Amino acid sequence: MVKIILKDIHNLHKIDVYESNGGYKALKKAVKKMKPDEVIEEVKKSNLRGRGGACFPTGLKWSFMPKGNEKPKYLCCNGDESEPGSFKDREIFEKNPHQFIEGTLIACYAMGVKTAYVYIRGEYYKWIKLLQKAINDAYKEGYIGEKIFGTKFSADIYIHKGAGAYICGEESALMNSIEGKRGYPRVKPPYPAKNGLWGNPTTINNIETISNIPEIINKGGDRFASVGAPKHPGTLLFGVSGHVNKPGVYELETGIPLMTIINDYCGGVLDGKEIKMVIPGGTSMPPLTKEECMTIKMDDASLKKIGSGIGTAGVIVMNEDTDIVKVLIRITKFYYHESCGQCTPCREGCGWMLRLLKRIDEGKGRMEDIDMLVNVANNIEGNTICAFGEAAALPVKWTIKKFRKDFEARIKEVDLKLPPKNIVHALR
Numbered sequence: 001m002v003k004i005i006l007k008d009i010h011n012l013h014k015i016d017v018y019e020s021n022g023g024y025k026a027l028k029k030a031v032k033k034m035k036p037d038e039v040i041e042e043v044k045k046s047n048l049r050g051r052g053g054a055c056f057p058t059g060l061k062w063s064f065m066p067k068g069n070e071k072p073k074y075l076c077c078n079g080d081e082s083e084p085g086s087f088k089d090r091e092i093f094e095k096n097p098h099q100f101i102e103g104t105l106i107a108c109y110a111m112g113v114k115t116a117y118v119y120i121r122g123e124y125y126k127w128i129k130l131l132q133k134a135i136n137d138a139y140k141e142g143y144i145g146e147k148i149f150g151t152k153f154s155a156d157i158y159i160h161k162g163a164g165a166y167i168c169g170e171e172s173a174l175m176n177s178i179e180g181k182r183g184y185p186r187v188k189p190p191y192p193a194k195n196g197l198w199g200n201p202t203t204i205n206n207i208e209t210i211s212n213i214p215e216i217i218n219k220g221g222d223r224f225a226s227v228g229a230p231k232h233p234g235t236l237l238f239g240v241s242g243h244v245n246k247p248g249v250y251e252l253e254t255g256i257p258l259m260t261i262i263n264d265y266c267g268g269v270l271d272g273k274e275i276k277m278v279i280p281g282g283t284s285m286p287p288l289t290k291e292e293c294m295t296i297k298m299d300d301a302s303l304k305k306i307g308s309g310i311g312t313a314g315v316i317v318m319n320e321d322t323d324i325v326k327v328l329i330r331i332t333k334f335y336y337h338e339s340c341g342q343c344t345p346c347r348e349g350c351g352w353m354l355r356l357l358k359r360i361d362e363g364k365g366r367m368e369d370i371d372m373l374v375n376v377a378n379n380i381e382g383n384t385i386c387a388f389g390e391a392a393a394l395p396v397k398w399t400i401k402k403f404r405k406d407f408e409a410r411i412k413e414v415d416l417k418l419p420p421k422n423i424v425h426a427l428r
């Protein structure tokens, strides 16, 4: 299995170990031997897609940045990582921070950026300290700062700590947060490449996306494009949690069958039980049934075909004993709590869905509540400024679509315990 980011090299987080294993050679090659546009072309050739959830082609995104230097340009590296089930970017900060730093500097060079911000959720205290140490060491060695490798290229990298809001991972809320404003998403267009941080051209990329860049420059875009699933190449850091024997972060090629991840890498389902449901890419991604899990391959196109998505590759495995109604309550509670409140459908709809779900769980549900839940979700989806609306609505819609019987059974189970309707009337 190819490894691009989490290589099995002892102490790779230390700058001298990183250097002695070819570290910072890609940066040298880029700034000394390649023109900025050539770097972008190589990234386009690699067909690298964003690892932050939307799978947007990275090279194409970089090419949207204006060429001139009339305005300062910025790069925001997104390490907010607040989606439940996602815990892979912190693995990069811990195990291979210099590859991320090198990727950031190459991205700055390619897009004419002089200032990069790394936005990290504040709770990642340990990983903030580790990354800051790596940044300090890279400054000392002259990889960051003025006249890098004696060229005209200069760049600075700053860490910006988040204050614990999931919405600040959304790229425009993230920029507002860096500007010191409330983390509200912005209406788009204008898009960040035109009007980003302080109104200047800005690109936002996920930490894992950026960490792939040195490999692409070292070995070439074609080589990267040949790894894994052709339309979504490379590796993914799968963060596997839930009912498996060996949860953790596994770097594996895209297109790997889900059951290979669960059985061969994670030691199978806990206590040898059957699978009930798997969320393939963080809680905003629609879940998979046991039958779907048996054949699905883990790449963007394969998952989209069955109405789901790779998201952040945060795989949550749930066994046959799982209470699906309670799982959906937990997920919806998160989105209700985290909605920024700017858009009415999301602000009101998340609370409405939560109340309906709780009503079902508490034995006060009615059969028509199930369709009402789908209706509320449909009225959130596509009617908000940012994709948070979809993140909240899709799990509700698709969990009901795929596990409707569980919701019906919960309502019927309670119906059976209630006295017949005429007795209820008599008691009133």
Ligand SMILES: Cc1cc2nc3c(=O)[nH]c(=O)nc-3n(C[C@H](O)[C@H](O)[C@H](O)COP(=O)(O)O)c2cc1C
Pocket: 049, 050, 051, 052, 053, 054, 055, 056, 078, 079, 080, 081, 082, 083, 166, 167, 168, 169, 170, 171, 172, 204, 205, 206, 207, 209, 210, 386, 387, 388, 391
């Ligand atoms: C509510 C919400 C939260 C998000 N959180 C993150 C996050 O924590 N990290 C991340 O990289 N992208 C997150 N995204 C996606 C970003 O808006 C953006 O698409 C991404 O950072 C772009 O990087 P990429 O092209 O490298 O994937 C979030 C999106 C939404 C709607």
